[in-house]
Amino acid sequence: MAEVLLENINKNFGKIKAVDDFCLQIMDKEFIVFVGPSGCGKSTTLRMIAGLEEISSGNISIDQRIVNNTHPKNRDIAMVFQNYALYPHLSVRENISFGIRAQKLPKNEITSRTLEAAKILGLDELLDRRPGELSGGQKQRVAMGRAIVRKPKVFLFDEPLSNLDAKLRHKMRVEMKKLHQQVQTTTIYVTHDQVEAMTLADRIVIMKDGKIEQVGSPDEVYHKPNSQFVASFIGSPAMNFISGTLEFLNNRNSLICDGGEMIDLVDWPDLVGSKLTMGIRPEHMELKTEKSSKVINTVLDAKVSVLEPMGHEVIVTCDSNVGEVIGKYTGNTKLKVGQTIHFEFKKENIHFFDENSGKRVS
Amino acid sequence: MTDYASRIAYLERIKPTKIIIWTLLFLGGIVMVTPLAFMISTSFKTGADVFSLGIIPKNPTLENYIYIWTESQFSRWMLNSLWVATFSTASVVFFDSLVGYTLAKFTFRGQTIVFIAILSTLMIPTEMLIIPWYMMSREFGWIDTYWGIAFPGLMTGFGTFLMRQFFMGLPDELIEAARIDGWSEFAIWSRIAMPLVVPALSALAIFHFLGNWTAFIWPLIVTNSPELYTIPVGLASFNGEFQTDWEIVMTASCLATLPTLLVFLVLQKFIIRGVMLAGLKG
Ligand SMILES: Nc1ncnc2c1ncn2[C@@H]1O[C@H](COP(=O)(O)OP(=O)(O)O)[C@@H](O)[C@H]1O
Ligand SMILES: [Mg+2]
Numbered sequence: 001m002a003e004v005l006l007e008n009i010n011k012n013f014g015k016i017k018a019v020d021d022f023c024l025q026i027m028d029k030e031f032i033v034f035v036g037p038s039g040c041g042k043s044t045t046l047r048m049i050a051g052l053e054e055i056s057s058g059n060i061s062i063d064q065r066i067v068n069n070t071h072p073k074n075r076d077i078a079m080v081f082q083n084y085a086l087y088p089h090l091s092v093r094e095n096i097s098f099g100i101r102a103q104k105l106p107k108n109e110i111t112s113r114t115l116e117a118a119k120i121l122g123l124d125e126l127l128d129r130r131p132g133e134l135s136g137g138q139k140q141r142v143a144m145g146r147a148i149v150r151k152p153k154v155f156l157f158d159e160p161l162s163n164l165d166a167k168l169r170h171k172m173r174v175e176m177k178k179l180h181q182q183v184q185t186t187t188i189y190v191t192h193d194q195v196e197a198m199t200l201a202d203r204i205v206i207m208k209d210g211k212i213e214q215v216g217s218p219d220e221v222y223h224k225p226n227s228q229f230v231a232s233f234i235g236s237p238a239m240n241f242i243s244g245t246l247e248f249l250n251n252r253n254s255l256i257c258d259g260g261e262m263i264d265l266v267d268w269p270d271l272v273g274s275k276l277t278m279g280i281r282p283e284h285m286e287l288k289t290e291k292s293s294k295v296i297n298t299v300l301d302a303k304v305s306v307l308e309p310m311g312h313e314v315i316v317t318c319d320s321n322v323g324e325v326i327g328k329y330t331g332n333t334k335l336k337v338g339q340t341i342h343f344e345f346k347k348e349n350i351h352f353f354d355e356n357s358g359k360r361v362s
Numbered sequence: 363m364t365d366y367a368s369r370i371a372y373l374e375r376i377k378p379t380k381i382i383i384w385t386l387l388f389l390g391g392i393v394m395v396t397p398l399a400f401m402i403s404t405s406f407k408t409g410a411d412v413f414s415l416g417i418i419p420k421n422p423t424l425e426n427y428i429y430i431w432t433e434s435q436f437s438r439w440m441l442n443s444l445w446v447a448t449f450s451t452a453s454v455v456f457f458d459s460l461v462g463y464t465l466a467k468f469t470f471r472g473q474t475i476v477f478i479a480i481l482s483t484l485m486i487p488t489e490m491l492i493i494p495w496y497m498m499s500r501e502f503g504w505i506d507t508y509w510g511i512a513f514p515g516l517m518t519g520f521g522t523f524l525m526r527q528f529f530m531g532l533p534d535e536l537i538e539a540a541r542i543d544g545w546s547e548f549a550i551w552s553r554i555a556m557p558l559v560v561p562a563l564s565a566l567a568i569f570h571f572l573g574n575w576t577a578f579i580w581p582l583i584v585t586n587s588p589e590l591y592t593i594p595v596g597l598a599s600f601n602g603e604f605q606t607d608w609e610i611v612m613t614a615s616c617l618a619t620l621p622t623l624l625v626f627l628v629l630q631k632f633i634i635r636g637v638m639l640a641g642l643k644g
Contacts, residue, residue: 052538073544085535089557099543150543 002063002076002153002186003028004049009058011044011210018044020210022058031180031187035197036207036233042190045207046156049188050079063153073102078147079156082163084139086131086146092118093127096145117149120179137168144176148183155187161196173199194234198222206230228358231279231351237315240285240325243277243355261321265298275355284349285327287316288342289335297344300325304339316341405613412608426613435588436614439596444621446508446581446592447574450515454570455563457517462525463551467537477526483519492580499584510584511592515574521566528562529555564632568625575622593618 004026011019019041026032034042047053049060051072060067067075078099086095097114105113118124121141131139140160147155161169161176177200180187191197197204198218206213206221206229214226225231231239244257246265253265255278291299302318302325314329318341327343329335352361399417405426407419414420430436465477495514496505504510532555540550556563578594585591591599597618600611 050538050542052541072538072542077542079539079542081535081539083533083535085533085539087536087540087554087558098540102540102544102549146539146543 003061004154004186004188005059005061006045006049007059007061009045009048009060010056011041011048011053012056018210019048022210022212024205024212024215026186026188028186029184031177031189031200031202032205033189033191033197033201033203034205034207035191035194036213038192040207041210042192042207043158046079046158046188046190049075049154050077050156051075076153077156078150078152078154079158080143080147080160082159084131084143084163086139086142088131091128091130092123092134092142092145095131095142096123096127096149099146099150113149113151117145120148120182121145121175136164137172140164140172141175144179148179148185151185153186155185155189157187157189159191160189162191162193169196176200195236198234204234206233224360225279225351226360228277228279228353231353235281235283237282237326237328239279239281239351241277241279241353242322242325243275244322245275246271246273248272257322263298263300263322271352271361274361276361277353277355277358279351279353280345280349282315282326282328284345285325285343286345287327287329287331288344289333289339291342292344297346298350300343300345302341302343304335304337304341307335307337318343401612401615401619404609405616407609409607409609426609427617430610430613430617434596434600434610434614435591436596436617438589439591439593440617440621442508442511442590443575443592443594446512447571449508450512450574451567451571453512453516454518454521455567458521458566459525459529459556459559459563460551461517461522462527463529463555465522465526466529467532467534467555480519480522484523488514489579492583495580496583505584506586506590508590511581511590514580515570515577518570521570524562524566525559528559532558561632564629568629568632571625572622 006022006024006026009019009022010017022041022045024032034045036042044053048055049062051067051070055068058068062075062077087098090098093114096117097110100110100113114127115124118127121144123138123141123145126134126138126142131142134142140163143160161172164172173196189196189200201218203215203217204221205215208229214221214230216224216226221230221234225234228241232241242255242257242263244255244263247254247256249262253272255263255265255276257263285300286297300320300322302320304316305319305324306317308315308317312330314335316327316329316335318325318327320343325343335341353359354361403417403419404412406422406424407414408421408423408425411420461480465473465480491514499505499510499513504513536554536558537550540554541547545553576594577592578598581592582595582598585595588596588599593614597611597614600607600614
């Protein structure tokens with residue numbers, strides 16, 4: 001059980017700045033997820049916490065103790081790697097106990113802890129198999145077993161589920177969450193998959209080019225993204241963006257789009273004259289087949305171009321005079337390709353970002 | 363009925379190209395085996411019959427074997443060879459893989475230079491090294507000692523290179539995982555890395571052992587007293603200045619081949635895999 005503190009961490013590989021002034025306080029028992037596109041420095045940050053990579057500058061503390069120059073084995077952490085890193089020549093039992101055997105614990109303690117970990121992960125039946133005889137999900141579980149048997153202060157996971165197929169990934173995600181609820185060890189989890197991040201995290205750290213873009217609960221990063229990057233990264237299908245300039249015309253605020261088109265905005269903040277990008281999530285585009293008589297929301301007219309039925313909802317890709325937009329539709333009326341529809345969006349669901357900096361405004 | 367039909371089908375499958383290939387292989391086999399057959403046959407001949415070309419000895423005898431075992435120091439030479447080859451093979455397996463591992467899995471200043479230096483030793487033929495080795499041995503008093511025979515083969519550039527290449531293929535995560543778990547670097551090497559390169563290691567060991575078993579020039583030069591001869595040197599000592607007792611030489615050769623044959627029979631699987639791994643001819 002421990003707090004992890006990262007203060008102004010930098011990491012350079014020659015000229016490449018892999019991690020740039022990374023500051024973060026991770027609470028005891030917290031499940032924190034680093035998410036971002038490939039190459040943004042997630043693994044490097046994790047490896048620096050593990051001690052597998054030296055830090056160029058800054059301070060890393062685990063449980064109030066600065067560990068900048070501490071050997072990995074003395075940091076009391078356990079790490080699970082993307083490709084599991086199981087020892088192919090050892091049985092599941094030996095793989096799981098390998099970590100505690102180094103600590104010269106009494107034999108019966110090693111045995112009981114190995115069995116306990118195997119039980120938690122449902123590996124009891126497989127203890128005498130070799131990794132080569134296991135399925136992907138089982139290998140993954142052995143890798144986790146190797147981590148929990150150590151009873152470390154901090155778990156580090158580097159994309160542990162990305163080698164599994166979609167169905168298994170969901171199952172393991174649930175098990176991961178259960179496991180964390182059970183053992184309550186501080187966990188730092190790296191992934192490029194925003195769904196994993198949203199579903200697992202207490203707090204999400206969204207990274208881009210070695211920098212933190214936003215830290216927040218899944219709710220916060222979803223409802224109040226700090227930047228256009230975060231907005232586009234979180235959520236699927238991705239948020240719709242429309243760029244333009246906010247003007248006050250004919251007694252109302254309008255967004256004059258880059259193409260010259262105009263969207264009337266009902267009840268808008270005082271940002272007249274700014275170059276802005278407006279963002280609306282597909283699930284917040286309320287789809288109407290007929291125009292409401294009383295205009296209370298902002299309306300965008302569009303023409304259906306592609307329909308993707310998902311069972312409980314339909315993803316509707318449309319052409320509009322501001323470009324392609326995507327919406328989600330859960331209504332009963334059958335839509336047709338080519339049909340004209342109207343998207344309405346409420347004020348609270350619209351995000352504005354500065355067009356140059358990408359930062360959130362309002 | 364069906365048996366007959368399948369035989370016909372079998373015969374029909376024998377194509378002319380196959381017949382040619384078989385013939386060539388057969389001829390090749392004869393060329394390879396004939397000298398061996400003569401060696402074995404001569405070892406059972408009496409001195410008078412040596413130059414009669416028949417493969418079956420006219421008066422088969424075990425006298426040569428008895429002579430070698432009782433009158434010469436052959437058994438001593440066998441032990442010498444065994445000792446030197448085993449010792450140097452063990453040393454190569456240990457040191458070549460240790461250095462190969464270090465070159466593959468660590469980064470340190472001067473790494474490239476060390477690697478290139480080791481590689482460049484592969485381009486120097488043994489014959490060129492004999493004089494410096496000899497001068498060195500004389501300086502250190504290693505002449506006519508086991509150490510003197512063995513020292514040039516205690517580490518090899520080839521083995522280091524081979525092991526480095528294999529360790530390069532080992533995922534870093536395996537090593538890092540063990541490091542986080544608290545194992546020492548030496549334990550990681552011996553418990554994780556080594557077991558995973560056993561095929562390469564056994565190939566290296568077999569080649570080195572056989573190479574050492576048949577090594578001739580250096581043991582000949584560095585030894586003076588017959589008690590220290592290795593088998594190839596001992597064999598050569600049977601060649602007299604004016605005449606050679608061929609039946610004795612052949613008998614000794616037969617005996618010298620036995621351990622090699624044994625190695626091959628026991629480790630056949632490993633040798634074939636090793637040849638494929640190392641991309642070498644045996
Ligand atoms: N050992 C290394 N040597 C040089 N550059 C590296 C090394 N490791 C990572 N990098 C670079 O650092 C950046 C971040 O990498 P990484 O942390 O692996 O990203 P992520 O895990 O987010 O995909 C990348 O640009 C990558 O090329
Ligand atoms: Mg990564």
